[in-house]
Amino acid sequence: xxxxxxxxxxxxxxxxxxxxxxxxxxxxxxxxxxxxxxxxxxxxxxxxxxxxxxxxxxxxxxxxxxxxxxxxxxxxxxxxxxxxxxxxxxxxxxxxxxxxxxxxxxxxxxxxxxxxxxxxxxxxxxxxxxxxxxxxxxxxxxxxxxxxxxxxxxxxxxxxxxxxxxxxxxxxxxxxxxxxxxxxxxxxxxxxxxxxxxxxxxxxxxxxxxxxxxxxxxxxxxxxxxxxxxxxxxxxxxxxxxxxxxxxxxxxxxxxxxxxxxxxxxxxxxxxxxxxxxxxxxxxxxxxxxxxxxxxxxxxxxxxxxxxxxxxxxxxxxxxxxxxxxxxxxxxxxxxxxxxxxxxxxxxxxxxxxxxxxxxxxxxxxxxxx
Amino acid sequence: xxxxxxxxxxxxxxxxxxxxxxxxxxxxxxxxxxxxxxxxxxxxxxxxxxxxxxxxxxxxxxxxxxxxxxxxxxxxxxxxxxxxxxxxxxxxxxxxxxxxxxxxxxxxxxxxxxxxxxxxxxxxxxxxxxxxxxxxxxxxxxxxxxxxxxxxxxxxxxxxxxxxxxxxxxxxxxxxxxxxxxxxxxxxxxxxxxxxxxxxxxxxxxxxxxxxxxxxxxxxxxxxxxxxxxxxxxxxxxxxxxxxxxxxxxxxxxxxxxxxxxxxxxxxxxxxxxxxxxxxxxxxxxxxxxxxxxxxxxxxxxxxxxxxxxxxxxxxxxxxxxxxxxxxxxxxxxxxxxxxxxxxxxxxxxxxxxxxxxxxxxxxxxxxxxxxxxxxxxxxxxxxxxxxxxxxxxxxxxxxxxxxxxxxxxxxxxxxxxxxxxxxxxxxxxxxxxxxxxxxxxxxxxxxxxxxxxxxxxxxxxxxxxxxxxxxxxxxxxxxxxxxxxxxxxxxxxxxxxxxx
Numbered sequence: 036x037x038x039x040x041x042x043x044x045x046x047x048x049x050x051x052x053x054x055x056x057x058x059x060x061x062x063x064x065x066x067x068x069x070x071x072x073x074x075x076x077x078x079x080x081x082x083x084x085x086x087x088x089x090x091x092x093x094x095x096x097x098x099x100x101x102x103x104x105x106x107x108x109x110x111x112x113x114x115x116x117x118x119x120x121x122x123x124x125x126x127x128x129x130x131x132x133x134x135x136x137x138x139x140x141x142x143x144x145x146x147x148x149x150x151x152x153x154x155x156x157x158x159x160x161x162x163x164x165x166x167x168x169x170x171x172x173x174x175x176x177x178x179x180x181x182x183x184x185x186x187x188x189x190x191x192x193x194x195x196x197x198x199x200x201x202x203x204x205x206x207x208x209x210x211x212x213x214x215x216x217x218x219x220x221x222x223x224x225x226x227x228x229x230x231x232x233x234x235x236x237x238x239x240x241x242x243x244x245x246x247x248x249x250x251x252x253x254x255x256x257x258x259x260x261x262x263x264x265x266x267x268x269x270x271x272x273x274x275x276x277x278x279x280x281x282x283x284x285x286x287x288x289x290x291x292x293x294x295x296x297x298x299x300x301x302x303x304x305x306x307x308x309x310x311x312x313x314x315x316x317x318x319x320x321x322x323x324x325x326x327x328x329x330x331x332x333x334x335x336x337x338x339x340x341x342x343x344x345x346x347x348x349x350x351x352x353x354x355x356x357x358x359x360x361x362x363x364x365x366x367x368x369x370x371x372x373x374x375x376x377x378x379x380x381x382x383x384x385x386x387x388x389x390x391x392x393x394x395x396x397x398x399x400x401x402x403x404x405x
Numbered sequence: 406x407x408x409x410x411x412x413x414x415x416x417x418x419x420x421x422x423x424x425x426x427x428x429x430x431x432x433x434x435x436x437x438x439x440x441x442x443x444x445x446x447x448x449x450x451x452x453x454x455x456x457x458x459x460x461x462x463x464x465x466x467x468x469x470x471x472x473x474x475x476x477x478x479x480x481x482x483x484x485x486x487x488x489x490x491x492x493x494x495x496x497x498x499x500x501x502x503x504x505x506x507x508x509x510x511x512x513x514x515x516x517x518x519x520x521x522x523x524x525x526x527x528x529x530x531x532x533x534x535x536x537x538x539x540x541x542x543x544x545x546x547x548x549x550x551x552x553x554x555x556x557x558x559x560x561x562x563x564x565x566x567x568x569x570x571x572x573x574x575x576x577x578x579x580x581x582x583x584x585x586x587x588x589x590x591x592x593x594x595x596x597x598x599x600x601x602x603x604x605x606x607x608x609x610x611x612x613x614x615x616x617x618x619x620x621x622x623x624x625x626x627x628x629x630x631x632x633x634x635x636x637x638x639x640x641x642x643x644x645x646x647x648x649x650x651x652x653x654x655x656x657x658x659x660x661x662x663x664x665x666x667x668x669x670x671x672x673x674x675x676x677x678x679x680x681x682x683x684x685x686x687x688x689x690x691x692x693x694x695x696x697x698x699x700x701x702x703x704x705x706x707x708x709x710x711x712x713x714x715x716x717x718x719x720x721x722x723x724x725x726x727x728x729x730x731x732x733x734x735x736x737x738x739x740x741x742x743x744x745x746x747x748x749x750x751x752x753x754x755x756x757x758x759x760x761x762x763x764x765x766x767x768x769x770x771x772x773x774x775x776x777x778x779x780x781x782x783x784x785x786x787x788x789x790x791x792x793x794x795x796x797x798x799x800x801x802x803x804x805x806x807x808x809x810x811x812x813x814x815x816x817x818x819x820x821x822x823x824x825x826x827x828x829x830x831x832x833x834x835x836x837x838x839x840x841x842x843x844x845x846x847x848x849x850x851x852x853x854x855x856x857x858x859x860x861x862x863x864x865x866x867x868x869x870x871x872x873x874x875x876x877x878x879x880x881x882x883x884x885x886x887x888x889x890x891x892x893x894x895x896x897x898x899x900x901x902x903x904x905x906x
Contacts (some may be wrong), residue, residue, distance in 0.1 A: 077672045086796055113800035123795035127813045127890040129898055140809060150902045167895050182795075189799065 036062045036224065037193065037199055042092035051294045053080045054248030056092070060193065066207040066226045067239035074245045080195050083126055083226070084115045086095045096307045098194075116186030122178040124170035124185070131166045136261070142189065145270040149188075156184040176207030180214055185245055187218075196217070196227040200234070205301045210366065212238075232272075232306050234262055244268045282321055282335060288353040289322060295340065297343075303340050305347060309402050312372055313338065313349055316398055319369040323355050324360055335392060341367040347400040352385065352392035360396060406535060411767065427661055428503050435459065435657075441470040441482030444615040447481040447635050448655050451507035451839035465488055465615055466578055467889065468853050471496055474660055481659045485509060487549040489656050494554065495857040498660035510649040514619070514634045518626040518756075520571070521645060527632070528647045531601050535650075545651060548593035552581045554855070561589060566608035571629040572873045573598050574841070577613025578854030582633055584615075585851050587684040594632040599651065608651060612761070612841040612852070618747070620644060622841075625755040673860075680861035686852050693848030694869045700844065701877070702836050705827060706768030706811075711770060712777025730778060733796075737775050741854040743836040745772065749842040776826045783822065784815030813890055820885040824878050831874050845869055 042056040043278055052075030060066065068076045080392045081087040083094060085101060085108050085338040094101050103109050114401060124133050134153035138144045144152070157163045160180040171179055179199060186194055199215065212234050219225060219238045229235050235256070242259040244252045244267075252259065252268045263269045279301045280292055295316060300310040317336055334353040341348070361380065364370065379399040385392055426718045437458040444463040446561060462479050464470045470482040471492055483506060484492065493499055510715065513526050534542040548557065575594050576581035583592040590611050602609045623631035624644055635647060681687040719726040750764045759767075788811050796806040838847030849866040853859055886892055 073661070085799055086794055109800045109802050111800075112798055116796035117795075119791060119795060119798075122787075123789075123791035125792065125795070125810055125814075127817070132898060136809070137801075140805055141800050146902055150899065150904075154905050167898065169891060185799075191521050 036060055036097065038093075038095040039083070040093045040095070042079070042082060042094065043090045043394075044075070044082060044087065045090045051248055053082070053089070056249050058243070058250060060224065060226065062224055063222050064224055064226075065239045066241045066243060067235035068226065068243045068245060069230070069232065069235050069259075069271075070230045070243075070245035070251070075248065076245050077197050079245070080197050080228050083195060084112050084117055086117070096285055113205075113210060114192045115191060116189055116191035117215055118179070118182055118186055118194065118199050120198040122170070122175070122182045122202070124178055124182055126170055128182050129167050129169055130162070130173075133170070133181060135190045137185065138188050145349060153184070154189055156187050160184050161210075163379075174207060175203045178208045178253070179203065179207075179211045183214055184217075188230045193224040193226065196225065196229070198228050198230065200229070200231060203266060209304075229304070231304075232260070244271065246271075248252060277340075278338040280336045282326060282332060282336065284332070287322070287326070289318065292317075299338065299340075308401060309347055309400050311377070312400055313398075315372060316349060317351075318361055319364060319366050320351060320396060323366070324364060325358055328358065328363075329353075331355070333392075345402060345404070349396075350399040351395050351398075352388065354392055357384075357393075357394050360385040377403060427659060428500050428555045428768060430502060430504075432502065432504050432657060433646065434505060435481055435590055438480035438904050439478065440517050441473055441479040443467060443470070443484070443616065443811065445620070448506070448509065451655055452483070452657070465617070466505070466850060467492065468857055468859070469576075470527055470658075472859060474499070474658065481657050483655055483657055486654045486656050487552070487581060488579075489658060491554055492548070492658065492857070498661050499658050500656040502659060504657070506655050506657055508652055508654050510636045510652045511633050512636055512649050513611040513647045514573075514623045514631040514644045515647065516623045516626045516629045516631075517645070518629065523627060524571070525606050525645060525647060528601065531604060532648050532650050534604075535597075535600075541651070544593055544596060548596065549651075549653065554580055554584075554586075555758075557581070558586060558592065558597060559591050559597065559607050561591075563603050565597075567606040570608045570610050571602070572610045572612060572627075574612050574614055574619045574631040575630040575871050576616050576619070576633065577611075577783060578732075578851045579616075579633070580854065583611075583613070584855055585689070585693060587600070588686075588688065590711075595786075598632070605614050610873075613843065613847070614761075615839060617842075618834065618839055618879055621747075622751055625751045626753055627755055655754070659813040668743075676856070677794045677861055678829070678857040679856040679858055680696065680852060680865070685854075686855075689848045690845070690869065693843060693845040696837075696843060697831070697834055697870075698873060699763065700765050700769060700837060700842070701831050701873070702829075703766040704830060704834075705877075707766070707770035708773025709777050711774035712781065712881070715774070716778050716785075718782040720781075721803075728729040734775050734778065737771055742768075742772065742833045743839050746836065746840050761837065765834070765837040769834060772833070773830055777823075780819040780822045780826070781815070782821035784817075785811065788820045816888060817885075817890075820881065820888075824881045824885070827877050827881055830872050831870065831877065 039056055039058040039059040041162060042053055043051070044053040048186070052073070056079060060222070068079065070076055071180070078087055078180070082089045083095075092102065092159045092337040096111055099106065099111070125136075128136060131150070131153055134156060135146070138149035138152060139146060140281065141362070154166075157166065162177060162184075164178055165173060165181070166179065173181070196215065200211050203211060203305050207233070207279060212231070215225075215227070216238050227238065230277075237256075239256055242254060242256050244259055245249050246267050252263065252265050253265075258264075259268065260272060278295065285329045296310065296314055296317075299305075300307065317338075321334050321336055325334055332353070333355070334351060337350040340348070360382070361373070372378055377400065379395045379401070383395045383397070385395050432452050433455045436456040438451075439462050440449075440456065440459050441462045441464055444465055449461045462473065464473065464482075467484060467488055470479070470484070474482055475496070475498070489499070489501060513528060515521050515528070515855070526809065532541075555801075575590070575592075575887075577583050577585065577590070579592070581592055582594040583881075590613075595611065598609050601607075614622060619628075619631040620634060622628050634644070636646065664688060689830060696898045715730060719730050740748075746765060746768045749768050750761060754764050792810055792814065793806065796810045801810065804883045834844060835846035837844045838850065843851075845866055849862045
């Protein structure tokens, strides 16, 4: 359906986000584009509907090369929907007009037909009550759902999502993602640039990992997330799912650590209650026990989340004298945490750690929906 | 007791001596004190060597000099003796120094155009003829020595026009030479020209413009004849002047001690009568307001169209187009309004016969157009990139995008500025008097020059400006509300649609 050949984009400041991209998008594909920041994910997406003009290369849509001069881009764009990070609803129009007007202006529908279609879509995104609201009266999540409805009203052959949840409060990410997930199930062709790995994995049937100015590795979600073949992909996936701290000396910023932990949890959609448990364990073991009793503490704490099995784990390695954490701890909170059936606690010694850490504690936090 | 009496006596004596000495003061004794003089009449040259340290204060209208003198802003002012006669009639407290500063001779300046040579010969002949047959003496007596500001009038009819029309620049607010009486021009200069035109088969068209604009206007050929030009060496170098058509002494006016105190309310009623009722002068105010409104509306309509049109051509960021536009914005916005109007009137349209009224309309349309371009740019740039991108991605064409997405939002940003610009425009139009347009301000000047009363004329003018401003800004405000998308009713949004329950 869409074929991209040797696509290259250079910006005026001489950065080259896309060096040579080749890609075929088939009907029914749901493609998630992931990768580190600044690797041209959004640029690639924006080139597909020529919002950003490529420097060279061809984009062939239904047999027509849209990079050619004289191609009626407005006609091509009517076949491609786009959902933006910043929603971009028309600020002077009500919700219903935002969805109706493009249909009337661009598709030549009657006002009644446009209205009927708009109402149908509004109810499908769960916002029938907001017909006469203006965009600035809505939350980010609501605006993005309206923006998706506006795009759907044009009946596009493909929808391009440019980081649709990046500008949203964590509490609203879910509502937008579930609308997109529902859409994916209807067999619509979609291409989604996202930083939400869990979402990418669940919604897509193809994952593009972008780096080095192109598509670095491509595969099914299982291939990319569980068995990445190439170096950078592996590093990226690894870094995403774990978080490390080194606690050395007594001046340690607990606040900053907790904040980072919070961000990590939000990104991976880990339940806040479970994260609070981990945070408590981390603080009690490292700060209140080991660092408190040791003269020269040196601890490495790693937080990991495995999608497979839904396991949140905390690994702690420390140098020096062994502490009987479980025995010496006088925190009641920590004691009750250990007593929970969903918490697993193990201690061990490390024989040949290259950096000389000798003691090790592993904790796992499972989750049971109540 | 004796001492006190002595002091009082001395004071009374000193006062008496001072009072009787007022007119006996020498001109030289005013050295260093401010002295008023009418702009462009050059009377200051007559006494300059006697008062080398004096800073002269220049006034456009004689009335303003009287006000300045009575309020103590100047110590004396210079005026032709004829003019003083009128002043004295209205302000008995004025006195004239015994020492005569000098005499002035007035001639006419002939426009630099194809009629110049013919007119010069004809006018010089006519001046000689008038001197010979006693017409000059008659005019001098009728208008100057025996002037009656209320009843004196002249015949401004009876022209055959067989040799065409001639345009004549007169001050218009300058008794007894040119002034408006009963809604018609009258005065020595007007009478003289009318007699000339009847004798030589012309039809005169009079333009009332400020003194300082007469000579420059005539020299560019905009007018055929400029009246009442005081003869000086410098003027003779550039302008083509006729022979002298009258000579009269210049006097130095100071404040005497005699104040005639009319009762406050009586004075007010009298002033009101003079300003509005006598000669139906209120009609002049109405006409002046009409001219101000006409210029303002024309400028708004054409300025908006012009500004919008140019903005449409340059909005996509054409570099050359934007550079040219920026240059004109810089040029037009950077110039004082009155200068722009005078350049348009005397230079750009100098050779054309376009009236001051239309030149003003063009000038203000240009200025307003520049403001509109600025406003549109501000409004356009206030719209986020996202609005452009979203409409483009949906498939809107450039024109659809501009009119359906960008403009309705930009309008809400620039209409409040538009309202302010309209107010500024109305106020700015008050300078059109410089190019012979009888607008509200100029009318107020003309009436004041007749009544020698400032209060009612100025108040009336201010009130009329406020009324015009209020009405126009109200209209803009209504438009603003009318097109505010957020003020539409739900019924209007879904007009003609069968709604879902």
